[in-house]
Amino acid sequence: MLIVQKYGGSSVANTERIFNVANRIIDTVKEGNEVVVVLSAQGDTTDDLIAKAAEIDPNASRREMDMLLSTGEQQSVALMAMAINKLGYRAISLNAAQVGISTSSAYSNAKIRSIRKSRIERELSRGYIVIVTGFQGVNKYDDVTTLGRGGSDTSAVALASALHADLCEIYTDVEGIYTADPRVVKNARKLDYISHDEMVELATLGAKVLHNRSVEVAKKYNVELVVRSSLTKAEGTLVKGDTKMEKVLVSGVASDKDISRITVMGLSDQPGEAFKLFSLLDKAGICVDIIIQSLGRKSKKDISFTVSKQDLPMTLETLEKNKDRLGFAEVSHDDNVAKLSIVGAGMATNSGVASLMFEALFDAGVNISMISTSEIKISVLIDEKDVERGMIAVHDKFNLAESNYRRD
Amino acid sequence: MLIVQKYGGSSVANTERIFNVANRIIDTVKEGNEVVVVLSAQGDTTDDLIAKAAEIDPNASRREMDMLLSTGEQQSVALMAMAINKLGYRAISLNAAQVGISTSSAYSNAKIRSIRKSRIERELSRGYIVIVTGFQGVNKYDDVTTLGRGGSDTSAVALASALHADLCEIYTDVEGIYTADPRVVKNARKLDYISHDEMVELATLGAKVLHNRSVEVAKKYNVELVVRSSLTKAEGTLVKGDTKMEKVLVSGVASDKDISRITVMGLSDQPGEAFKLFSLLDKAGICVDIIIQSLGRKSKKDISFTVSKQDLPMTLETLEKNKDRLGFAEVSHDDNVAKLSIVGAGMATNSGVASLMFEALFDAGVNISMISTSEIKISVLIDEKDVERGMIAVHDKFNLAESNYRRD
Numbered sequence: 123m124l125i126v127q128k129y130g131g132s133s134v135a136n137t138e139r140i141f142n143v144a145n146r147i148i149d150t151v152k153e154g155n156e157v158v159v160v161l162s163a164q165g166d167t168t169d170d171l172i173a174k175a176a177e178i179d180p181n182a183s184r185r186e187m188d189m190l191l192s193t194g195e196q197q198s199v200a201l202m203a204m205a206i207n208k209l210g211y212r213a214i215s216l217n218a219a220q221v222g223i224s225t226s227s228a229y230s231n232a233k234i235r236s237i238r239k240s241r242i243e244r245e246l247s248r249g250y251i252v253i254v255t256g257f258q259g260v261n262k263y264d265d266v267t268t269l270g271r272g273g274s275d276t277s278a279v280a281l282a283s284a285l286h287a288d289l290c291e292i293y294t295d296v297e298g299i300y301t302a303d304p305r306v307v308k309n310a311r312k313l314d315y316i317s318h319d320e321m322v323e324l325a326t327l328g329a330k331v332l333h334n335r336s337v338e339v340a341k342k343y344n345v346e347l348v349v350r351s352s353l354t355k356a357e358g359t360l361v362k363g364d365t366k367m368e369k370v371l372v373s374g375v376a377s378d379k380d381i382s383r384i385t386v387m388g389l390s391d392q393p394g395e396a397f398k399l400f401s402l403l404d405k406a407g408i409c410v411d412i413i414i415q416s417l418g419r420k421s422k423k424d425i426s427f428t429v430s431k432q433d434l435p436m437t438l439e440t441l442e443k444n445k446d447r448l449g450f451a452e453v454s455h456d457d458n459v460a461k462l463s464i465v466g467a468g469m470a471t472n473s474g475v476a477s478l479m480f481e482a483l484f485d486a487g488v489n490i491s492m493i494s495t496s497e498i499k500i501s502v503l504i505d506e507k508d509v510e511r512g513m514i515a516v517h518d519k520f521n522l523a524e525s526n527y528r529r530d
Numbered sequence: 531m532l533i534v535q536k537y538g539g540s541s542v543a544n545t546e547r548i549f550n551v552a553n554r555i556i557d558t559v560k561e562g563n564e565v566v567v568v569l570s571a572q573g574d575t576t577d578d579l580i581a582k583a584a585e586i587d588p589n590a591s592r593r594e595m596d597m598l599l600s601t602g603e604q605q606s607v608a609l610m611a612m613a614i615n616k617l618g619y620r621a622i623s624l625n626a627a628q629v630g631i632s633t634s635s636a637y638s639n640a641k642i643r644s645i646r647k648s649r650i651e652r653e654l655s656r657g658y659i660v661i662v663t664g665f666q667g668v669n670k671y672d673d674v675t676t677l678g679r680g681g682s683d684t685s686a687v688a689l690a691s692a693l694h695a696d697l698c699e700i701y702t703d704v705e706g707i708y709t710a711d712p713r714v715v716k717n718a719r720k721l722d723y724i725s726h727d728e729m730v731e732l733a734t735l736g737a738k739v740l741h742n743r744s745v746e747v748a749k750k751y752n753v754e755l756v757v758r759s760s761l762t763k764a765e766g767t768l769v770k771g772d773t774k775m776e777k778v779l780v781s782g783v784a785s786d787k788d789i790s791r792i793t794v795m796g797l798s799d800q801p802g803e804a805f806k807l808f809s810l811l812d813k814a815g816i817c818v819d820i821i822i823q824s825l826g827r828k829s830k831k832d833i834s835f836t837v838s839k840q841d842l843p844m845t846l847e848t849l850e851k852n853k854d855r856l857g858f859a860e861v862s863h864d865d866n867v868a869k870l871s872i873v874g875a876g877m878a879t880n881s882g883v884a885s886l887m888f889e890a891l892f893d894a895g896v897n898i899s900m901i902s903t904s905e906i907k908i909s910v911l912i913d914e915k916d917v918e919r920g921m922i923a924v925h926d927k928f929n930l931a932e933s934n935y936r937r938d
Binding site for chain 1: 585586597607608615616673
């Protein structure tokens with residue numbers, strides 16, 4: 123089998139952990155597999171480099187930031203190759219330029235366009251374990267780009283797809299995907315498998331284990347992922363194309379506190395007002411999540427939406443600058459909110475799920491201020507202080523500690 | 531004018547120094563010049579990375595070492611570009627792969643083969659200051675290589691040659707090339723100019739300011755260098771093609787303590803014995819410097835030579851392993867030796883220079899154990915403890931504090 127394995131920054135943070143991962147890789151080779159490994163930068167390396175750059179210019183150009191940050195992964199792949207060599211196996215490190223990982227030009231947030239296979243395949247055929255820098259690529263100008271937060275997961279999935287790997291293993295510090303964050307919900311259960319669609323929603327909704335873009339890529343190219351621990355031999359969670367035959371209604375609960383609510387009040391109730399508002403925010407690079415619109419007084423309407431906490435200042439500034447153009451009365455915002463979501467592929471055809479969730483929250487005394495639904499998830503906006511209580515209540519209501527919630 | 535400037539690791543060791551250099555670069559631009567900058571890694575970065583690798587494997591493969599170490603320069607060029615941008619000027623950082631600095635395959639000690647000009651010229655024509663990683667290149671396998679100690683000087687000279695730059699400035703922490711090490715010889719004098727040939731000898735013989743390979747490249751492609759301080763506005767020393775019209779006999783004194791003497795005794799006095807000996811050492815990658823051969827007793831001969839202190843253990847081991855093949859009686863060695871040299875282009879035609887040097891050492895009570903001469907230098911092997919005294923004596927004898935020693 124050809125296996126792509128990805129290890130995060132904490133798994134390679136020091137010499138001891140590097141050797142731990144090296145042994146794990148060698149075990150996979152001993153079982154008769156070819157292995158391509160994707161690594162993140164060691165431990166705090168990326169944060170240290172960001173701090174160094176901030177001393178010079180907190181608003182340094184993204185091109186130069188990518189040039190700087192990409193060195194972290196290059197260091198970890200070289201060190202890993204040394205460790206594997208030291209243990210008597212042949213390994214070679216490659217950066218994104220050497221592999222030929224082509225991306226869009228968007229520095230700090232590039233998308234992978236294509237991956238050249240020839241160099242990796244040549245090294246594999248020579249009997250080498252290939253260690254590739256995660257998180258980075260090269261754009262059409264030969265410039266180094268980075269893929270944004272969680273980019274190494276995406277690198278691994280894209281490599282697995284390009285190389286037609288039999289398996290893509292994402293190693294992390296937890297044993298797999300859980301029905302809820304085990305630090306909050308004590309009886310959260312590890313899932314044996316979950317569909318790509320559900321995983322995209324879970325990742326987007328705040329489950330930190332996998333980055334949502336990596337799952338989107340996995341879904342698009344139908345790459346089977348295994349999320350498992352680099353510290354134990356436990357089986358992990360399989361993320362694959364379709365689990366609908368299981369009739370699972372709810373497979374997990376997620377929460378996200380990195381969220382702010384903004385309400386724009388007194389917009390004129392005419393077509394195109396919402397479009398004007400959100401296209402302005404889009405141009406400013408602000409990503410809007412839940413949106414609800416309600417009728418206000420005197421033919422006016424209010425629009426509420428959520429953005430990440432980081433984007434709040436720029437959102438307020440953009441609105442203020444365009445107050446006349448948009449023609450609204452005032453803006454309010456709330457930082458102390460959180461999003462609580464349930465995810466499940468079977469939810470679309472079953473309206474009873476939503477009411478069960480609301481009942482759980484009502485019983486727990488948690489107030490809901492916004493609701494958003496899709497085919498496979500239901501998200502509600504609640505007070506930040508209620509998140510843990512809400513998660514536990516919903517998790518219990520669907521009895522997720524026992525089994526996936528399904529309709530008999 | 532198109533100017534290539536090279537700054538060493540101590541000049542960019544922290545944020546304050548980076549801004550100091552950034553201002554210096556901007557001053558050069560303000561005078562109407564186009565500027566290409568070559569940087570080393572910050573301060574101790576390279577040593578820190580070497581230590582990190584040594585924790586994993588003190589004998590790590592050179593390919594992976596180069597992959598690791600090259601990240602240091604990439605960090606400093608990105609940070610410098612940020613600093614120049616912050617000061618309101620346009621700068622772009624480029625690594626060796628982006629520029630297209632092609633080298634031989636010899637990891638850790640590669641030679642530059644060719645430099646592509648197109649990317650740098652395009653950025654210059656767009657009005658950018660171009661910041662290039664020193665010390666590194668890319669070989670025909672697309673692998674990162676490094677140029678060995680002092681490699682950033684060589685990068686700068688090679689870029690100046692490829693770009694047909696009008697000037698190549700090597701910035702350092704001293705004000706130029708001196709007649710002797712100013713820390714030892716208090717009245718050492720800064721030279722206004724020195725020929726490439728003399729500078730090659732001075733660098734080879736232990737003057738640490740410029741790396742000898744960089745001067746060899748400068749000589750080969752007739753690149754004029756200026757060695758000057760990054761801390762003051764002093765003029766520096768011009769290193770150029772030919773200063774013979776000056777009839778300078780002796781322009782400087784250099785010393786090197788990183789040296790060991792080895793004597794192989796009782797070799798049979800037949801043709802080819804020396805060849806066998808030195809070709810064996812060459813194959814082991816050992817660089818031999820001064821060689822003298824003397825007749826021993828009973829048709830046997832002794833050969834003495836010097837190697838760097840670092841190569842001593844491997845030299846002794848190589849000799850011991852081949853004792854039967856070489857057919858010698860025994861080997862002795864001495865670690866406590868040093869090489870003292872005088873350099874001057876006019877020396878070849880003037881035998882009086884050597885005797886004056888020996889007289890100076892005799893007067894100072896310094897014993898000479900080996901002598902080696904070339905067209906433009908005389909080196910003697912002396913006790914390590916006598917080096918400082920010997921340098922001062924020779925420097926005084928030729929009156930170098932006043933002017934270059936010349937024949938009237």
